Structure formats: C-alpha cells, structure tokens
Amino acid sequence: MKPTQYTEKVKEHFKNPKNVGEIKDADGVGMVGNPLCGDMMQMSIKVSEDGRLEDIKFKTYGCGSAIATSSMITEMAKGMTLEEALKITRKDVADELEGLPPIKMHCSNLAADALHAAIQDYLQHKERGEIGPRAKAEGAFNYDVIVIGGGPAGLTAAIQIASRGLSVVVFEGKSWGGVLSTLYPNKKILNFPGLPENTLGRDFVTSLLKQARDLGVELKNEFVNEVSTDKVVKTAMGEYHARAVIIATGTLPLACGISGETEFSDGDKGVYYYVTYPEKFMGKRVLVYGNGEQALESAQALENIADKLTFAYKEKNLVGSDKAIKTVKRSDRIKLLANTELVKIEGTDTVEKVVLHDLGEDEDFELVVDKVVLAVGMKPNTEIYSKLGIELDDRGFVKVDKDQRTNLEGIYAAGDLTTDLQLLVVAISQGAAAAHRVSEYVQKQKGF
Numbered sequence: 251m252k253p254t255q256y257t258e259k260v261k262e263h264f265k266n267p268k269n270v271g272e273i274k275d276a277d278g279v280g281m282v283g284n285p286l287c288g289d290m291m292q293m294s295i296k297v298s299e300d301g302r303l304e305d306i307k308f309k310t311y312g313c314g315s316a317i318a319t320s321s322m323i324t325e326m327a328k329g330m331t332l333e334e335a336l337k338i339t340r341k342d343v344a345d346e347l348e349g350l351p352p353i354k355m356h357c358s359n360l361a362a363d364a365l366h367a368a369i370q371d372y373l374q375h376k377e378r379g380e381i382g383p384r385a386k387a388e389g390a391f392n393y394d395v396i397v398i399g400g401g402p403a404g405l406t407a408a409i410q411i412a413s414r415g416l417s418v419v420v421f422e423g424k425s426w427g428g429v430l431s432t433l434y435p436n437k438k439i440l441n442f443p444g445l446p447e448n449t450l451g452r453d454f455v456t457s458l459l460k461q462a463r464d465l466g467v468e469l470k471n472e473f474v475n476e477v478s479t480d481k482v483v484k485t486a487m488g489e490y491h492a493r494a495v496i497i498a499t500g501t502l503p504l505a506c507g508i509s510g511e512t513e514f515s516d517g518d519k520g521v522y523y524y525v526t527y528p529e530k531f532m533g534k535r536v537l538v539y540g541n542g543e544q545a546l547e548s549a550q551a552l553e554n555i556a557d558k559l560t561f562a563y564k565e566k567n568l569v570g571s572d573k574a575i576k577t578v579k580r581s582d583r584i585k586l587l588a589n590t591e592l593v594k595i596e597g598t599d600t601v602e603k604v605v606l607h608d609l610g611e612d613e614d615f616e617l618v619v620d621k622v623v624l625a626v627g628m629k630p631n632t633e634i635y636s637k638l639g640i641e642l643d644d645r646g647f648v649k650v651d652k653d654q655r656t657n658l659e660g661i662y663a664a665g666d667l668t669t670d671l672q673l674l675v676v677a678i679s680q681g682a683a684a685a686h687r688v689s690e691y692v693q694k695q696k697g698f
C-alpha cells in the first residue's frame with residue numbers, strides 16, 4: 251500500500267462513520283490521544299448486566315484513519331463480552347478495514363486503545379462501586395460547575411472541584427491540554443517546580459486528563475459558542491445549565507495582517523500559527539517569522555524536519571530564554587535573518603514564496619518557501635464573551651480579583667486569558683484558586 255492510500259473500506263467509514271457521539275450516563279469512558287499527530291479519541295460504553303458491550307459511541311478529532319478505525323471498532327465490539335473486546339488489537343482493526351497506510355498504523359490507529367481505556371474505566375468504577383460520574387447536580391442544573399477550556403488552567407480547576415465532591419464538566423473545543431498539545435506536544439516543559447526535567451507537554455496533559463477522569467470529571471469535546479450571565483452555556487450539541495462557570499479559554503495566536511496570510515492559512519495551504527503536525531513540514535522549505543518564545547519553539551521544533559529553515563524577525567536581536575536563543579543561534583540548520591520584516595506571502599494554490607524587507611538596507615527581497623509559520627505572539631481568547639459584558643483590561647485580558655472572580659456573579663476566570671505572565675505554574679495555580687472559590691460559592695448556594 252502506498253504511504254497515503256486509503257482502502258475503500260476506510261473511505262466508507264470515514265465518509266459515513268457509525269456510532270458517532272457520546273453515551274449519556276456512560277458506564278465507562280476512555281480517552282486517548284496522539285498529540286504528535288493531533289488525533290484525540292473518546293469512546294463511551296454501556297455495559298449490559300451480563301457483561302457485554304451493549305452500546306459504544308465515539309468522538310474523534312483527527313484524520314480519516316482515526317475516524318475510520320473508531321467507527322470500525324464500535325461495529326466490531328458491539329455485543330462482545332468485555333474479555334473479548336479487550337483482546338481486539340490495533341492490527342485487528344486495521345485488518346478489518348483491509349489495511350491502513352503504514353504511517354497511520356502507529357499514528358492514528360488508536361481506536362483499540364480508546365476502547366480498552368473505556369473498559370478499564372468501567373472496571374475501575376465498578377470495583378469502587380460507583381458506575382458513572384461521581385457527583386450529580388440536582389434540580390434544573392446539569393452541573394454544579396461548567397469549565398470552558400480544557401487546557402492546564404481548566405483541567406486543574408475541574409480536578410480540584412471534583413475532589414470537593416461537586417459535579418463538574420469541562421468543554422474543550424479543540425485539543426485537550428490547550429497550548430501544550432496544540433502548539434508543541436513534544437516540547438519539554440521548563441520552569442515548572444518539582445516536575446522531572448524532561449517531562450513532555452503531552453505526558454503532562456495525559457496525566458491531567460487521567461486524574462480528571464478518575465475523579466469523575468465529565469470531559470466534553472464541544473466548542474462553546476455562547477455563555478450567558480445566568481450560567482447557561484451553549485454548544486452545537488446542546489444547552490447546559492450550571493450554578494457557576496469558570497472561563498479558561500487561554501490565548502490565540504496573533505495575526506500578522508499581511509497580504510496572503512488569510513488566503514493561505516485557511517485549509518492547509520501553507521500558512522500556520524502552530525507546529526502541531528511536524529510531519530507536514532518534512533522536507534519543505536520553511537520560513538518561521540516572529541520573535542520570542544513562540545517563534546524560538548517553532549524554529550527548534552522544525553530544525554531537523556524542514557529541508558531548509560529560515561528564521562526572520564524584525565528586531566536586531568532574538569528575544570527569549572538564553573537557552574533557546576543559544577540553541578537556535580548554534581544550529582547550522584537554521585538561517586537567521588535579523589532586522590527583516592515579512593511583507594507578503596504569495597502563491598497560486600499554495601504558498602510558493604514570500605517577500606521580505608531588509609530594514610537595514612531598506613530593500614525588498616524574495617525567498618522561495620513552501621510553508622510559513624507565523625509566530626508573532628498570542629492574544630487573550632475572549633471572542634465569545636463580547637456579548638456577556640465581562641470586563642476586560644486595556645490589553646484585552648479578562649479582569650479578575652485575587653479570587654479569580656470576574657465582574658459577573660458566579661463567573662470566574664483563570665489562566666492565560668487573564669494575565670500576560672503566561673506560565674504553566676501560574677495557569678495551574680489560578681485554576682486551583684478559582685476552583686476553591688467557586689466550590690465555596692456553589693456550596694453556599696446549595697445551603698451548606
């Protein structure tokens with residue numbers, strides 16, 4: 251099979267996937283991901299009294315193979331005993347689909363792992379005598395607390411709330427773990443007190459997710475479109491009511507606003523803000539444009555992947571941590587262009603070249619490239635709150651007090667959308683502080 255060829259069966263399951271969705275009150279939920287490829291899978295299962303898989307549903311964020319394998323395994327495993335289902339291997343799923351491209355075998359063929367994780371989740375809950383989520387909200391409320399954003403701040407908040415016995419859901423619109431899994435899943439986390447030196451972003455995310463799931467936090471892969479002051483949260487799948495809301499939607503990359511940016515950033519045409527899928531840059535001529543940590547991280551992530559890597563920035567010097575600057579400067583695979591401004595991006599269907607301006611010589615020059623990574627900074631992600639009336643500061647960050655309270659009653663905020671400090675340790679401590687204050691608020695409302 252060619253590296254990119256899909257069988258008819260894969261195409262069929264991709265185009266018409268079976269059993270998509272989420273089982274309400276599932277007996278077990280399994281979530282696995284391959285942050286390198288960006289694939290995330292969630293399987294929920296219902297187990298019959300005689301120990302068979304009565305129902306299986308999946309939600310997968312990923313490529314054609316990821317969706318096809320998820321769909322296929324739900325068909326294969328329905329009706330099986332748990333023991334039988336635990337024996338299904340990745341190879342069995344690929345065989346049933348009449349093969350997968352070799353590159354997808356390890357990358358996107360995670361459906362068996364997700365099903366096994368759901369079964370293990372069920373078995374653990376059963377052993378503890380608690381099938382389904384631990385805490386339930388009462389009355390008109392679906393949850394005690396809704397957290398918007400499944401990055402480090404949101405997941406920490408949810409873990410803390412669940413450990414206080416309240417019911418909590420986290421809505422994540424893209425990729426669990428936020429910046430850590432969207433930008434550079436293979437990046438090592440720096441400066442986090444007590445964390446082993448070489449901990450990767452993706453491993454940290456995996457353990458946060460496991461902790462959340464083990465505590466009964468409900469995790470929903472749904473983008474929140476609207477929040478109201480009466481704590482009603484709307485997604486494409488439904489409307490959810492809570493006593494309190496924590497907003498932890500982080501940051502978004504800043505646009506450069508140059509010609510060709512919008513045209514080629516839409517639909518994989520060669521302009522990116524993240525290096526989530528390093529394989530897309532394999533053997534390509536790449537320009538990284540910007541300065542600071544985000545740009546330095548991008549250059550380092552592509553150093554041994556791109557065929558030719560140019561790193562251009564407007565300033566005379568690189569800005570960022572000493573270590574990252576030294577690494578980039580020392581690399582003989584990265585060509586540095588200081589004092590250089592990106593003027594436009596050009597091409598027919600995809601990016602073919604860029605026009606740069608040498609600020610020292612005051613002249614334009616062209617560079618032939620296939621891909622451009624724009625890393626000029628991040629801005630607080632507050633778009634969905636424009637109608638809510640939440641107070642922002644003059645730089646667009648959500649204003650909070652020392653207890654992470656916003657100006658709206660029962661609505662709290664935590665993490666990168668509230669501060670330009672933008673450190674994991676800060677996001678996590680804000681998430682924890684918000685959780686404790688929210689829990690007090692909810693308990694008071696309930697009359698405790």
Ligand SMILES: Cc1cc2nc3c(=O)[nH]c(=O)nc-3n(C[C@H](O)[C@H](O)[C@H](O)COP(=O)(O)OP(=O)(O)OC[C@H]3O[C@@H](n4cnc5c(N)ncnc54)[C@H](O)[C@@H]3O)c2cc1C
Pocket residue numbers: 398399400401402403404421422423424425426427428429430433434438439440441442472473474475498499500501543544547628631634664665666667672673674675677
């Ligand atoms: C390149 C780079 C390298 C970094 N390296 C380090 C480091 O080494 N050490 C360190 O301490 N810090 C580092 N940081 C900073 C750290 O990653 C952030 O401070 C942290 O991720 C912030 O967490 P957060 O939860 O506030 O936001 P995020 O991580 O941005 O998560 C927010 C989440 O909310 C979701 N979301 C947004 N809108 C919606 C919506 N409407 N509905 C549902 N979900 C939504 C997003 O999809 C995202 O998953 C780095 C940051 C960058 C950019």
